[in-house]
Amino acid sequence: MLLTTELVRQLENTNVTVNAVHPGFVQSNITIWHSLSKYLGLGISPEKGANSALFCAQSSQLKGISGKFFDSQTQEIPLPKIATDIHLAKQLWERSLLWSGCQKTTTNDTINYDNYSGISGPYSLKLDSQEIAQITKTIFAEILPKPPGKLLFLRLLKFLWKLKFGSAFLLLVQIWKQEFHMERHLDSPEIWKICQDEKLLAKLQEYLGEKLVLWRSELWVNYPAKQLIPLWHTDSYPKLLSGVGKTINIYIALTEVNKFNGFEFIPNIHKSNNLSIKMTDPFSGNDFLEVTEKLAENSVPVILKPGQFVMFTDELIHRSVCNTSGKIRLSLTLRVTQPTVEVLPNYNPNYQQSVLL
Known part of the structure; x- marks a missing residue:
C-alpha cells in the first residue's frame, strides 16, 4: 500500500493509474497451507483470486482513479493512515532500490x-x-565454498580430543554453511x-x-x-x-x-x-x-x-x-x-x- 502511494506520486500527470488489491486467501502454491487449502475447502480459486486485479486493469469505472485499495469483491477498503504517509512511502521506495541493487550507491568520497x-x-x-x-x-x-578437507578433519578431531566444543561447533557451522x-x-x-x-x-x-x-x-x-x-x-x-x-x-x-x-x-x-x-x-x-x-x-x-x-x-x-x-x-x-x-x-x-x- 505504501508502494501504491509512492507510485501515485511519481506517476502524477501521466495516463497511468495505480491501485492496490487484496485478492483474498487464494488456493495457490505459495505455501504448503495454500496448496492444501483446496482440499480443506478453504479460500478461493486462482481464477476468482484474479478478479480484483482484472477489475483494476480493465474497468472503465476506474479511469483516472489512483491510490485506492480494493478487496476480492472489488469493493474499496479505506487506507489506514500509515499507508498514506508520503514521507514513509518515499523512504521505503529509496530503501527498496538499495536493497534490490537498482540504485547506484558508488561514492566518490575520499577520506584521509x-x-x-x-x-x-x-x-x-x-x-x-x-x-x-x-x-x-x-x-x-x-x-x-571449498574446504581444505584433510586439515579441517584433523582440526575437528583435535578440538574434540581436547574438549574444545565451542571451537568444534564453529568449525561445524562453517562446514554446514560451506563458507570457509x-x-x-x-x-x-x-x-x-x-x-x-x-x-x-x-x-x-x-x-x-x-x-x-x-x-x-x-x-x-x-x-x-x-x-x-x-x-x-x-x-x-x-x-x-x-x-x-x-x-x-x-x-x-x-x-x-x-x-x-x-x-x-x-x-x-x-x-x-x-x-x-x-x-x-x-x-x-x-x-x-x-x-x-x-x-x-x-x-x-x-x-x-x-x-x-x-x-x-x-x-x-x-x-x-x-x-x-x-x-x-x-x-x-x-x-x-x-x-x-x-x-x-x-x-x-x-x-x-x-x-x-
Missing part, C-alpha cells in the same frame, strides 16, 4: 583516515585492479599473494618493525541486507594473545567498500571512557559495547576502492553496517603482530599456525 587516531590510510596494494578482480573471482568460486573464511592464507596461494604484497609489507614494517607475524586472516563477505557484527566492539583479543608488543589489523577491500556496505568507527575524540559492556565474546574475550544513538551519530564510514586498505589498532570502536548497496562486499582482514607476542591456543576455527611475512 590519518586524521583520526587508531586508524590510518587509505593505502593501495601493488596489485593492480585486474589482479584484484581475478583474485576476488577465485575466492568466490574456489576458496570460500578463516586462515585461508595457509592453503590459498591467491590470498597468500595479497599477504606478500610489497606495499602492504612496507606499511606494516613502518609500524611493527622488520619481523612481521601473521597470526590470523579472515575473509568477510557481507551480502545485501545482511550485517556481519552489528554491535560496537574493539578487536583486542585478551584470550588469544599474550606478551608485550604491538599488534595491528589490516582491512583490505577486494570489492568496493562504501558507506552502504562496509564498516564504521567512532573517532577517539568522541569516545567516552566509561562505555558499559553489553556482552563479551566467550572465545576471544572481545567486549561488545553499549553505545548511545547520540554517540553513534559521530561515526565515520570506511570508504575504499578494490585494492585499497586501512590499518587500525585494537582500540578502535567499530561495527559493520547493514549492506544496502545491493551488491556483495568482500574484504580480507589480516591480524599482524611482533614476535614478542604469543598466540594462545584458545580459539581458532581452522588452524593456530602463525607465519612470518
Whole structure:
C-alpha cells in the first residue's frame, strides 16, 4: 500500500493509474497451507483470486482513479493512515532500490583516515585492479565454498580430543554453511599473494618493525541486507594473545567498500571512557559495547576502492553496517603482530599456525 502511494506520486500527470488489491486467501502454491487449502475447502480459486486485479486493469469505472485499495469483491477498503504517509512511502521506495541493487550507491568520497587516531590510510596494494578482480573471482568460486578437507578433519578431531566444543561447533557451522573464511592464507596461494604484497609489507614494517607475524586472516563477505557484527566492539583479543608488543589489523577491500556496505568507527575524540559492556565474546574475550544513538551519530564510514586498505589498532570502536548497496562486499582482514607476542591456543576455527611475512 505504501508502494501504491509512492507510485501515485511519481506517476502524477501521466495516463497511468495505480491501485492496490487484496485478492483474498487464494488456493495457490505459495505455501504448503495454500496448496492444501483446496482440499480443506478453504479460500478461493486462482481464477476468482484474479478478479480484483482484472477489475483494476480493465474497468472503465476506474479511469483516472489512483491510490485506492480494493478487496476480492472489488469493493474499496479505506487506507489506514500509515499507508498514506508520503514521507514513509518515499523512504521505503529509496530503501527498496538499495536493497534490490537498482540504485547506484558508488561514492566518490575520499577520506584521509590519518586524521583520526587508531586508524590510518587509505593505502593501495601493488596489485593492480585486474589482479584484484581475478583474485576476488577465485575466492568466490574456489576458496570460500571449498574446504581444505584433510586439515579441517584433523582440526575437528583435535578440538574434540581436547574438549574444545565451542571451537568444534564453529568449525561445524562453517562446514554446514560451506563458507570457509578463516586462515585461508595457509592453503590459498591467491590470498597468500595479497599477504606478500610489497606495499602492504612496507606499511606494516613502518609500524611493527622488520619481523612481521601473521597470526590470523579472515575473509568477510557481507551480502545485501545482511550485517556481519552489528554491535560496537574493539578487536583486542585478551584470550588469544599474550606478551608485550604491538599488534595491528589490516582491512583490505577486494570489492568496493562504501558507506552502504562496509564498516564504521567512532573517532577517539568522541569516545567516552566509561562505555558499559553489553556482552563479551566467550572465545576471544572481545567486549561488545553499549553505545548511545547520540554517540553513534559521530561515526565515520570506511570508504575504499578494490585494492585499497586501512590499518587500525585494537582500540578502535567499530561495527559493520547493514549492506544496502545491493551488491556483495568482500574484504580480507589480516591480524599482524611482533614476535614478542604469543598466540594462545584458545580459539581458532581452522588452524593456530602463525607465519612470518
